[in-house]
Amino acid sequence: MARTGPKKPGLRVLVWLGVIIAALTAVLAGGTLSGQASWAPKLALDLEGGTQMILAPKVEGGSDINEEQLNQAVAIIRQRVDGSGVAEAEISTQSGRNVVVSLPGTPSSQTRDLIQASADMNFRPVLLSGAGAPVPEESRAPEDQLPKPTAEPANSSDINWITPEIYRQFESLDCDNPAQDEQERSDPAKPLVTCEPATDTTPAIKYILGPVEVKGSNIVTSSFQLQQGAQGAVTNDWAVNIQFDDEGTAKFKEVTERLNQFYVAAGGESGTDPKAQFAIVLDDQVISAPRSLAVITDGRPQITGGFTEQTAKTLSDQLRFGALPISFEIQSEQQISATLGGEQLRMGLLAGLIGLLLVVVYSLFQYRALGFVTIASLVVAGILTYLAIAILGWTENYRLSLAGVAGIIVAIGQTADSFIVYFERIRDELREGRGLVSAVENGWKRAKRTVLASKAVNLLAALVLYFVAVGNVRGFAFTLGLTAIADLIVVFMFTHPTLQLLARTRFFGEGHPLSGLDPKRLGAVPLYRGAGRVRTPEDGPVAVRAKNAGAAAEAERRMTIAERRLAEKQEQLAGSSKTAAKENK
Numbered sequence: 001m002a003r004t005g006p007k008k009p010g011l012r013v014l015v016w017l018g019v020i021i022a023a024l025t026a027v028l029a030g031g032t033l034s035g036q037a038s039w040a041p042k043l044a045l046d047l048e049g050g051t052q053m054i055l056a057p058k059v060e061g062g063s064d065i066n067e068e069q070l071n072q073a074v075a076i077i078r079q080r081v082d083g084s085g086v087a088e089a090e091i092s093t094q095s096g097r098n099v100v101v102s103l104p105g106t107p108s109s110q111t112r113d114l115i116q117a118s119a120d121m122n123f124r125p126v127l128l129s130g131a132g133a134p135v136p137e138e139s140r141a142p143e144d145q146l147p148k149p150t151a152e153p154a155n156s157s158d159i160n161w162i163t164p165e166i167y168r169q170f171e172s173l174d175c176d177n178p179a180q181d182e183q184e185r186s187d188p189a190k191p192l193v194t195c196e197p198a199t200d201t202t203p204a205i206k207y208i209l210g211p212v213e214v215k216g217s218n219i220v221t222s223s224f225q226l227q228q229g230a231q232g233a234v235t236n237d238w239a240v241n242i243q244f245d246d247e248g249t250a251k252f253k254e255v256t257e258r259l260n261q262f263y264v265a266a267g268g269e270s271g272t273d274p275k276a277q278f279a280i281v282l283d284d285q286v287i288s289a290p291r292s293l294a295v296i297t298d299g300r301p302q303i304t305g306g307f308t309e310q311t312a313k314t315l316s317d318q319l320r321f322g323a324l325p326i327s328f329e330i331q332s333e334q335q336i337s338a339t340l341g342g343e344q345l346r347m348g349l350l351a352g353l354i355g356l357l358l359v360v361v362y363s364l365f366q367y368r369a370l371g372f373v374t375i376a377s378l379v380v381a382g383i384l385t386y387l388a389i390a391i392l393g394w395t396e397n398y399r400l401s402l403a404g405v406a407g408i409i410v411a412i413g414q415t416a417d418s419f420i421v422y423f424e425r426i427r428d429e430l431r432e433g434r435g436l437v438s439a440v441e442n443g444w445k446r447a448k449r450t451v452l453a454s455k456a457v458n459l460l461a462a463l464v465l466y467f468v469a470v471g472n473v474r475g476f477a478f479t480l481g482l483t484a485i486a487d488l489i490v491v492f493m494f495t496h497p498t499l500q501l502l503a504r505t506r507f508f509g510e511g512h513p514l515s516g517l518d519p520k521r522l523g524a525v526p527l528y529r530g531a532g533r534v535r536t537p538e539d540g541p542v543a544v545r546a547k548n549a550g551a552a553a554e555a556e557r558r559m560t561i562a563e564r565r566l567a568e569k570q571e572q573l574a575g576s577s578k579t580a581a582k583e584n585k
Helices: 011-033 067-083 109-116 164-172 246-265 309-322 341-395 402-431 436-468 472-502 549-557 561-584
Strands: 050-059 090-094 098-104 121-131 192-196 205-209 219-228 234-244 278-282 285-288 302-307 326-336 528-530
Touching: 011 341, 011 472, 050 067, 050 109, 067 090, 067 098, 067 109, 098 326, 121 246, 164 192, 164 205, 192 278, 192 285, 205 278, 205 285, 219 302, 219 309, 234 246, 234 309, 246 278, 285 309, 302 309, 341 402, 341 472, 402 436, 402 472, 436 472
Parallel strands: none
Antiparallel strands: 050 098, 050 326, 090 098, 121 205, 121 278, 192 205, 219 234, 234 302, 278 285
16 A cells, blocks of 8 residues: 655645736736736826826806816816726816816826816616626527617617617626726717616616707706605605706606606506616716606606715706816826826835835844745735736726835735734744644634734725725725735735744754744743653743743743743742751751
8 A cells, every 4th residue: 555645734725825926927917918017017196297287167158167166077077087997196176267187197088088078968768777797698698589679769768779789788788897998978869878886875787778868958957955745744855856948848848758658557656667767877877867757847857766965965966067068178288297206216115125124134033044934925925915016007007106105115014913923823832842833733723813803903994094085095095905915815825834834844843943943942841851750830931040041031021911920929839848848957
């Protein structure tokens, strides 16, 4: 019978970690070869510089723009820039009149056109709706079951607008990851496939919408208020009111007459026919899609249904200002240098190197050869973090700012702290007289709970900072959270498996003085002391002081308060026993 070789705990985990790193490297290499990615991370405006555009608003008819309208216009521009995938952009007002847009790098012509265009709001009837996730390939309709128009559409609610191509586009649309490269405005005379983004209370929904029936420019004003009940009493439900001009009133009356027929045919309140809905669309994205419960003849519809005061105000502002015929003219455009410059980046990197060097010196001084495990773990954590930032820059257009660099520097100490916690648990187990293999396993059981709790706190702090803060603080929070995840991967998939392997080597297993795990230096007393003697409570760190003063001092320094008091009590008892023995003699 063949004899199997000794098992090597941890080796399989290290292999899997190598596979993960190789896969990430291959992904980035593939993007680099295709010309879409780069090995260097993308830098934000403060480190790379970019383009600054000063935009002057233009209102149809030559009317003036007030501050509230300008702020809403800025919000719309910010939404467009973020939606086009440009990260770390800075958008502000200048002299209460102009808008200043600063973008990292050189913006594309599509991004310029998108920024300059006026807000495009309109009302479209809903033809079909569904969950925002894409339909899996195996669940998609076969070719012979695709909708096929049978006649020319009679109106905007006619399902003959849905062609096989439109339906396939609807099936494949992912509202959580919409395509960012299609920046052209939709044709108002053709159907539109789009999404209503998810909110805190509702999931994302995707729609097939008919052609535009009412333009946003037909809105005179909008407001929000608490809804009134049937008896005129004010309820706790919020509603949004719209007022159309004469043209909009006539068109909206025609639309609601048709939609109301679908509503009645579907059973009223209990019905779910999507063709009873009309979608309010801003920049080709649905902001609300209420059902038509009645024919509106006076041009003053009211939108209800689960609004809070804040959501009602937001929709009212979007209706009132999103429909404004405001466009922007680029007054000036210039290339700007990095706001902080390469010198600050170099100083930041220098600070990181100094911090890393101090960690290395401390690890080698405190843990000797074991410190090289810390160094190797930091290198692996750095590789994972670098690959993640480079890939995110390619896929999500993430840009590294100086605040993000600061988050990485702070993470060096937090990452090293995880290793120190683990090493100290192993040394505690060695002081108890256990062998190194047993000390590694028992120390890991104790250390991983502490490491998980510590990283959970780091991740929670990063999440709170990211969602609450604004500006560069979000960059700091992002890298802080990213490095915390990388730290967990390294501790579980590199540091612990490496120590499992090292514990079975002669250098570490036999406690070489330079290994950092020498039981004698740590003041450990083995359970079996030879000649039929076993370890007793008196054989603690205090008892070995005479034999190894340095090891005893270190062991005593590592004691808890309770352990120190117990040792002092044992020392007093030992002294009393010796005095009594002398008196008896």
